Every structure is written in C-alpha cells, then in structure tokens.
Amino acid sequence: MSLSNRLIPVVLAAAAVVNAKLYTAMAQLPGLNYDFVIIGGGAAGNVVANRLTENPNFQVLVIEAGPSNEGILEEQVPALALNLYAEDSPYLWPYMTTPQVGANNASQRFLRGRILGGGTGVNEMFYSRGSSDDFDRYANVSGDQGWSWDAMLPYFLKNEKWVAPADHHNETGQFDPKFHNFTGMNSVSLAGYQWPMFSRVIQTTQEMPDEFPFNLDYNSGNTIGVGWVQYTIGNGTRSSSASSYLGPQFMNRTNLHVLVNTQVSRVLPATSGKGKTPHFNRVEFSQDLKSALFVATASKEVILSAGAIGTPHILMNSGIGDKKTLTKLGIKSLIDLPSVGQNFTEQPLVPNSWFANSTDTYENFNNETQLDIDLAMWNQSRTGPLVSPIGQHLAFLRFPKENSSIFETREDPSAGPNTGHYELEIANGIGLLTPIPAGDGHFISVQTVCAAPASRGSVTLNTTHPSPFNSPLIDPALLMDSYDLFALKVAIQQAVKFLSADAWQGYVLEPLDDLAQALTSDEALEAYIRQTVVANEHPVGTAAMSPKNADWGVVDPDLLMKKATGLRIIDASIMPYVPSGHSQAPTYAVAERGADLVKATWA
Numbered sequence: 333m334s335l336s337n338r339l340i341p342v343v344l345a346a347a348a349v350v351n352a353k354l355y356t357a358m359a360q361l362p363g364l365n366y367d368f369v370i371i372g373g374g375a376a377g378n379v380v381a382n383r384l385t386e387n388p389n390f391q392v393l394v395i396e397a398g399p400s401n402e403g404i405l406e407e408q409v410p411a412l413a414l415n416l417y418a419e420d421s422p423y424l425w426p427y428m429t430t431p432q433v434g435a436n437n438a439s440q441r442f443l444r445g446r447i448l449g450g451g452t453g454v455n456e457m458f459y460s461r462g463s464s465d466d467f468d469r470y471a472n473v474s475g476d477q478g479w480s481w482d483a484m485l486p487y488f489l490k491n492e493k494w495v496a497p498a499d500h501h502n503e504t505g506q507f508d509p510k511f512h513n514f515t516g517m518n519s520v521s522l523a524g525y526q527w528p529m530f531s532r533v534i535q536t537t538q539e540m541p542d543e544f545p546f547n548l549d550y551n552s553g554n555t556i557g558v559g560w561v562q563y564t565i566g567n568g569t570r571s572s573s574a575s576s577y578l579g580p581q582f583m584n585r586t587n588l589h590v591l592v593n594t595q596v597s598r599v600l601p602a603t604s605g606k607g608k609t610p611h612f613n614r615v616e617f618s619q620d621l622k623s624a625l626f627v628a629t630a631s632k633e634v635i636l637s638a639g640a641i642g643t644p645h646i647l648m649n650s651g652i653g654d655k656k657t658l659t660k661l662g663i664k665s666l667i668d669l670p671s672v673g674q675n676f677t678e679q680p681l682v683p684n685s686w687f688a689n690s691t692d693t694y695e696n697f698n699n700e701t702q703l704d705i706d707l708a709m710w711n712q713s714r715t716g717p718l719v720s721p722i723g724q725h726l727a728f729l730r731f732p733k734e735n736s737s738i739f740e741t742r743e744d745p746s747a748g749p750n751t752g753h754y755e756l757e758i759a760n761g762i763g764l765l766t767p768i769p770a771g772d773g774h775f776i777s778v779q780t781v782c783a784a785p786a787s788r789g790s791v792t793l794n795t796t797h798p799s800p801f802n803s804p805l806i807d808p809a810l811l812m813d814s815y816d817l818f819a820l821k822v823a824i825q826q827a828v829k830f831l832s833a834d835a836w837q838g839y840v841l842e843p844l845d846d847l848a849q850a851l852t853s854d855e856a857l858e859a860y861i862r863q864t865v866v867a868n869e870h871p872v873g874t875a876a877m878s879p880k881n882a883d884w885g886v887v888d889p890d891l892l893m894k895k896a897t898g899l900r901i902i903d904a905s906i907m908p909y910v911p912s913g914h915s916q917a918p919t920y921a922v923a924e925r926g927a928d929l930v931k932a933t934w935a
C-alpha cells in the first residue's frame with residue numbers, strides 16, 4: 333500500500349520499448365491456437381507462463397489488459413512508486429469501491445495494477461509470506477496438505493532470489509539466510525539506504541522486548557515481532573513478475589507469446605459440448621473495449637489469473653456464478669456457483685502520523701532540487717535514498733493480554749499463535765492520504781492494519797450495466813464486522829505505546845491534530861478510524877478453493893473449476909483467507925505450486 337499522499341514531482345515517462353515476443357496488437361499475433369491461454373500477466377500469470385514454457389512442447393499465450401512494463405521510470409525506481417497511483421494513472425484499473433458503510437459511506441479508489449506484472453508492477457514491494465498458521469489453515473480448509481506451510485516453503489524458495497541490498501551494507505542480524513533462496517527468480521533484498529530513524533526502531537525492541545520483540549526474520553513462518561523489511565527489489569530496482577519471470581532470456585522462448593493492451597471479456601465453453609459438464613477451451617477478448625471481439629483457443633487448459641477482482645468479474649460475465657443473480661441480469665448461467673465473488677477478504681488500514689524532529693525523512697523528496705540529485709544518483713549507480721520505498725520496518729503482533737478478553741465471546745479470526753492480530757508499518761514520512769499540515773514539516777508514521785479481519789465483502793456485477801468492459805461493484809466491507817474496528821483500536825493504542833519508548837525521545841513530537849483528537853476518548857478513536865480507514869490492497873477469497881465435494885467454494889484444491897473441465901484459476905482469488913502479511917509472496921507461491929499442478933496433469 334502507498335504510504336504517502338504526496339506525488340513526487342517527476343513526469344510519467346512513456347513506455348515504448350517493444351520486445352520481440354511481446355505483441356501490442358492482435359494483428360501481429362502469429363495465431364490463435366495454443367495449448368494454454370493465460371488470462372492476466374500479473375503476479376501469478378507470469379509465473380505460470382514461465383514454468384509452462386519450460387516445456388518446449390507447450391505453446392502458451394498470455395493476455396494482459398495493461399501495457400508493457402518496459403521503460404517506465406517510476407515503475408523501476410522504488411521510491412517513485414507513489415507516482416503510479418495518480419488519479420489518472422495509465423497503470424491502474426479505474427476502480428472505486430461501493431459506498432463503505434463502515435467508513436462513513438465513502439466510496440474509495442481501489443488500486444489494482446493494470447500493467448504487465450499486475451500488482452507486482454505497481455505495489456510497494458513489501459516481501460512478506462504470511463505465517464505458517466495461514467498456510468496450515470489453507471490446508472485444513474481445503475483438505476489438501478499440499479497447501480500447508482511445510483509443503484509450500486519450497487515454492488516460496490523457488491520464487492525467491494535473495495540479493496545484496498543496494499548499499500551492500502552488512503546484512504548479518506537483519507534476516508535469517510536459512511529461510512531464503514539465493515538462486516531463484518524474483519529478487520528480494522533489505523533496504524538499500526539507511527535512514528537515521530532505523531536505529532531507534534531496533535532500540536525500541538530492546539527497551540520493550542515483551543510487547544515489541546525483535547524478530548530476525550518475519551518470513552520464517554513465525555511472523556511475531558518487529559523486523560527489517562524485505563522487499564522485491566534487486567540492484568535498487570523493482571523486481572516484478574514481468575522483469576523476473578518474463579525476463580529477456582524467457583521472452584526469447586519461441587513457445588511463449590504475450591499480448592498486452594488486450595482485455596478478456598469471457599471464457600467460452602466448447603461449441604460441441606460432450607455431456608452436461610461444460611468444457612472451457614476458448615477465451616474472448618477485445619482491444620478497443622467495445623467490439624472487435626476475438627477468440628483464442630486452448631487445447632489443454634484456460635488459466636484464469638486476472639486477480640481477486642478481475643477473475644470473478646470474468647467468471648460472472650461468462651455465466652459462472654450465482655444462477656439466480658446472473659439469470660436476472662440476462663446472462664445465461666453455465667455453472668451455478670454462488671461463491672463466485674463472495675467471501676472477498678481485505679485488510680483495513682489506518683495511517684497515523686506524528687511530527688518528527690528530523691531533516692532526514694521522505695519529505696525531502698518534495699524538494700525538487702534534492703529529488704533531481706537523488707534521481708541522478710539512482711540513475712548512475714542504483715544507490716541513494718530512492719532505492720527503497722517508504723516503510724522500513726514491519727511488526728506483526730498479537731493483542732496484549734489485557735485486550736484478549738474479546739476472544740471469550742467470539743472466535744479469533746487469526747490462523748494461530750504465529751500470526752499477527754495486527755500489523756504496524758513504521759515509515760519515515762507522513763502517512764497514506766494524511767492531509768499535510770501547513771508549513772514545511774517532517775513526519776513519522778505508523779500504518780496500522782487489521783491483519784486477520786472478520787469482515788467479508790463481495791465483487792458483483794453492475795446490475796444496470798453488467799458489461800465485461802464496465803467495472804464490477806467492489807465491496808471490501810471495511811469495518812463491517814465490529815471486531816475489525818476493535819483490532820484497529822488496539823493497533824493504534826499499541827502504535828502510540830511503541831513511539832513512547834525512550835528511543836523516540838526528542839525525535840517524535842506531537843501527533844497530527846486528527847490523531848491527537850482521536851486519542852482523547854474511545855468514541856473519538858472510533859470516529860477517527862471510520863474517517864481514515866482504507867483498503868490495504870490485499871484482496872483475496874473471491875474464487876476460493878474448498879474441498880472437492882464442498883457445497884461452497886469455486887475451485888477444488890487442484891485449482892480446477894468446480895462442475896467444469898478445461899478451466900483452472902491460479903491467482904490470489906483462490907486463497908480462502910487473507911494471509912496475515914502482504915499478498916504478493918503468497919500469490920507467487922500459489923502460482924509456483926499451481927504451475928506444478930498443471931504440469932502434473934499434462935505430464
């Protein structure tokens with residue numbers, strides 16, 4: 333999630349470089365018949381494309397709605413990622429949420445990458461796998477031990493290429509090498525620039541070890557504590573699924589075709605149906621988003637990797653979803669699966685900012701002269717303050733004992749004891765969307781997240797205009813369950829406690845007005861949370877996996893669509909609960925396993 337509301341004053345560069353196997357126009361494509369057609373070139377889609385084309389006998393087409401990732405400066409420079417979130421960004425879907433009743437009825441922007449790389453091309457690059465409990469719960473809920481932490485760890489490793497930080501500082505004591513792979517695909521590294529506040533974070537863990545213990549590596553399966561952030565960054569540059577899994581040596585494969593600027597409208601069943609189980613082998617798409625619909629054919633499988641919003645949207649447009657609802661909208665029902673688009677799970681986030689007695693914060697980038705100097709340094713040597721995004725320490729924490737009595741009356745939504753109830757993201761600048769006070773200030777912020785929310789939302793079709801080219805209705809149901817509000821209250825109280833350590837004496841000044849007001853009463857705190865809460869951009873659950881004969885869910889544990897053949901879903905939407913960390917690493921691991929499941933089917 334973005335951690336600042338200030339766009340850094342750099343002009344969006346135009347993308348122009350076209351790779352040999354990257355097609356921008358449908359007319360250039362050599363053909364429309366493939367073994368596999370992958371819908372969406374995001375985190376998951378590009379992993380699957382890479383792994384399937386390891387077999388030279390598999391012809392693979394990837395169809396991506398957004399443009400190529402090449403030649404976009406703010407996509408590459410980590411600290412410039414905020415610029416990708418401009419209102420009219422060409423790299424995002426134009427999504428808004430439905431009015432959020434839990435957030436004073438506000439309709440909010442809902443950021444989704446629309447670029448080759450998907451979320452990994454626009455995200456804040458936090459590399460966080462979630463807890464071992466998260467995956468053990470996936471195994472329990474799906475009835476497939478293949479989704480357990482122990483079984484998934486090799487897939488996390490297969491994805492990861494740990495590299496030195498941009499400044500080549502000594503990493504000892506900042507991560508545990510035994511949980512990492514140094515020869516995988518996707519670059520991961522520690523912060524490559526040292527801000528003075530870092531030492532105060534570590535000092536706090538020494539001062540308050542009971543409440544805020546140091547965790548050497550939050551990616552070990554046990555997330556609890558405060559740790560150094562690991563980012564999907566290599567050589568001071570964003571590592572996305574496009575730059576890693578679709579790197580030049582892979583785009584060179586003659587059996588891999590990638591078509592960008594192209595939106596899929598529907599998946600279609602075989603024209604000559606055998607029996608009553610629909611067999612999906614065709615993908616309908618458009619380049620002008622109105623008409624001119626083309627169809628590509630997959631002789632083996634159609635793989636849907638359009639993400640937690642795009643995937644249920646395409647399914648419902650295709651007649652896969654709740655039969656009654658779709659029929660009412662005039663869409664012919666092909667498979668009655670009421671879970672499509674339901675159980676949408678998202679983490680609510682509240683940013684909190686304080687004035688800081690410092691001149692070394694991200695606010696320096698608002699000085700254009702300084703920014704030019706920093707950018708020149710990045711350009712020349714991939715060093716300097718632009719090599720890391722904002723937010724350099726993460727804490728995943730359980731409620732303190734005095735707040736745990738809530739579980740006497742309701743179930744704990746977190747997956748287990750290795751899992752945070754809440755997360756703190758400690759950042760060297762003002763918080764996300766926080767109105768900037770008058771005058772030139774420097775700030776520190778702690779973003780508070782309900783890591784394991786109880787609320788469940790939905791993705792549904794626009795009932796008046798249910799077109800594949802119109803946005804779906806996105807309802808993350810922020811704070812609809814009162815537990816999530818409670819969790820954020822505790823998180824904010826704990827953030828205040830964190831910054832009350834001696835380590836911050838003389839550094840953290842007063843909170844910004846809205847936070848100061850919030851801390852005066854329980855009612856004020858609630859009002860502040862409802863006013864400032866946003867989605868953490870980690871949606872999952874909209875095409876959840878469930879046991880083979882369950883009366884809910886969308887895919888079986890092998891990710892094949894229920895009640896159909898030929899169609900598999902491999903992306904974040906299959907996770908039945910949101911991982912308690914950030915969602916890109918879990919999605920990468922799901923995709924690595926998903927690719928193995930496909931290969932096993934066609935071995």
Ligand SMILES: Cc1cc2nc3c(=O)[nH]c(=O)nc-3n(C[C@H](O)[C@H](O)[C@H](O)COP(=O)(O)OP(=O)(O)OC[C@H]3O[C@@H](n4cnc5c(N)ncnc54)[C@H](O)[C@@H]3O)c2cc1C
Pocket residue numbers: 333334371372373374375376377395396397398443444445446447448449450451452454455456457458459460594595596597637638639640642643646869870871903904905914915916917919
């Ligand atoms: C602003 C932002 C910040 C984030 N920060 C972090 C972070 O710091 N750390 C972290 O771990 N996670 C973060 N995430 C979340 C993470 O990026 C996602 O969980 C992850 O990318 C999900 O992968 P996916 O493959 O399911 O979907 P995506 O990566 O979203 O890929 C789906 C792809 O499908 C394409 N698509 C969708 N519909 C269609 C269609 N109809 N036709 C053709 N193509 C289509 C999309 O354009 C997209 O490229 C962030 C996300 C956002 C948006």
Ligand SMILES: *[C@@H]1O[C@H](CO)[C@@H](O)[C@H](O)[C@H]1NC(C)=O
Pocket residue numbers: 433436437
């Ligand atoms: C939100 O909208 C509902 C329904 O329109 C209304 O009843 C409620 O009072 C509104 N809440 C706020 C805080 O405006």
Ligand SMILES: *[C@@H]1O[C@H](CO)[C@@H](O)[C@H](O)[C@H]1NC(C)=O
Pocket residue numbers: 465466468469472747748
């Ligand atoms: C998984 O199921 C087992 C057996 O029912 C149970 O002991 C364990 O706590 C569950 N783990 C999670 C993370 O749900």
Ligand SMILES: *[C@@H]1O[C@H](CO)[C@@H](O)[C@H](O)[C@H]1NC(C)=O
Pocket residue numbers: 502503504
């Ligand atoms: C890095 O730091 C550790 C612990 O302080 C030390 O043992 C090690 O020698 C250092 N490595 C290098 C290359 O300086």
Ligand SMILES: *[C@@H]1O[C@H](CO)[C@@H](O)[C@H](O)[C@H]1NC(C)=O
Pocket residue numbers: 486489490491492513514515516517
């Ligand atoms: C590291 O990643 C590579 C490439 O994905 C893989 O071949 C290797 O097995 C991985 N190593 C471990 C220890 O998992």
Ligand SMILES: *[C@@H]1O[C@H](CO)[C@@H](O)[C@H](O)[C@H]1NC(C)=O
Pocket residue numbers: 567711712713714
């Ligand atoms: C890092 O990037 C710089 C600038 O593009 C390049 O010269 C250098 O070779 C890169 N280093 C690595 C290890 O990729």
Ligand SMILES: *[C@@H]1O[C@H](CO)[C@@H](O)[C@H](O)[C@H]1NC(C)=O
Pocket residue numbers: 580581582584
């Ligand atoms: C791509 O393939 C060509 C021809 O086989 C080869 O010469 C070139 O080195 C390859 N490029 C990469 C980046 O692998």
Ligand SMILES: *[C@@H]1O[C@H](CO)[C@@H](O)[C@H](O)[C@H]1NC(C)=O
Pocket residue numbers: 670671674675884885908
């Ligand atoms: C939502 O998920 C739960 C399991 O977490 C399941 O029991 C329930 O049936 C699901 N609901 C729908 C509508 O899919």
Ligand SMILES: *[C@@H]1O[C@H](CO)[C@@H](O)[C@H](O)[C@H]1NC(C)=O
Pocket residue numbers: 699700701702
């Ligand atoms: C902006 O940065 C430049 C270069 O570091 C510095 O000389 C100048 O004083 C700064 N301006 C302000 C207003 O801080």
Ligand SMILES: *[C@@H]1O[C@H](CO)[C@@H](O)[C@H](O)[C@H]1NC(C)=O
Pocket residue numbers: 405707708711712
């Ligand atoms: C980076 O350096 C190259 C070569 O010196 C130059 O052409 C390019 O304009 C620079 N880009 C930026 C963003 O400064």
Ligand SMILES: *[C@@H]1O[C@H](CO)[C@@H](O)[C@H](O)[C@H]1NC(C)=O
Pocket residue numbers: 734735818821822825
């Ligand atoms: C958590 O417990 C502390 C100490 O009893 C209390 O001050 C605080 O209000 C509690 N938080 C919530 C959200 O109830």
Ligand SMILES: *[C@@H]1O[C@H](CO)[C@@H](O)[C@H](O)[C@H]1NC(C)=O
Pocket residue numbers: 794795796797802805
């Ligand atoms: C449905 O789509 C129409 C046409 O794009 C739009 O005007 C309307 O606001 C949408 N409805 C909702 C509830 O978003």
Ligand SMILES: *[C@@H]1O[C@H](CO)[C@@H](O)[C@H](O)[C@H]1NC(C)=O
Pocket residue numbers: 689837838839
């Ligand atoms: C700000 O920090 C300086 C030392 O860096 C210290 O002398 C000064 O007292 C601090 N100001 C406040 C208001 O704490």
